[in-house]
Amino acid sequence: MPRLALFALDLAAVSVLVFGLYFPRHRRRDLVVAYLGVNVGVLAVAGSLSSSTVGAGLGLGLFGVLSIIRLRSTELDQHEVAYYFSALALGILGPLSGGPIWLAPSLMGLVLVVMYLGDHPRLFQSYQRQVLVLDNAVIDRVALIAQLERILGARVHKATVERIDLVNETTVVEVRYSYSQKARLLESANR
Incomplete structure (x- = not known):
């Protein structure tokens, strides 16, 4: 799958995550910007690292540092942490061009389905x-x-x-x- 198509797929997936799942359910506007920014930032870094000679391990290490800094800077509920890591995962999957053509889109879909079901308002509503x-x-x-x-x-x-x-x-x-x-x-x- 062409890289630009994967990037567009990532942007569509993070839009569904943020505007279709997170914001309608939780209404926390400040985290909308955080999730979008983290996703696009990770997408940009992962995209540039995947085409350079720098190893993916360094890139994942950078994402780990980013997440530690972000998670320590403000208090987040556990469901917000899950959305945060989902946005990170989607950003990492965006530039994933190795492997079968269906792999990255399927994994993005899996992240969205799990978040949809796991954070569904009817699940454990009582x-x-x-x-x-x-x-x-x-x-x-x-x-x-x-x-x-x-x-x-x-x-x-x-x-x-x-x-x-x-x-x-x-x-x-x-x-x-x-x-x-x-x-x-x-x-x-x-x-």
Whole structure:
């Protein structure tokens, strides 16, 4: 497949990733620019390295350094990290001209399909995660779980206490929970 066609395919794939999957689902505008910039930057570097005598190992090392710097510069959720590495992968696959003609397009398609399915809003829609600040200091774990289930109206799967303040009578807890089918129907009916 001609290199320009692969570059165009990469741009189409990253557009689907960013404008078709990420932004409609998460609405974080600042990361749209980051994903596009990372993809095009990696595409440009990988394209120039693939036609030079510099080894691909050096190029991959540069991408690793780039990703470490980017991931340490701001706090990203895990799904945003997945989109970030998907944009990187698409940029690396863009200049991939060795091998069968179908390889790079198929791998790009695989990345997009996995991101579409893995981040689909209906997948695990009843499972939630929140950090709550309770207005009392709860030390007893059983009492904490009971209070959280009462407040949330859901089944608590995991509660991780982040801080207990005995002076101000507060508890900060990260909660992973799920609603039953009945609770989800009631919630959607109230909207």
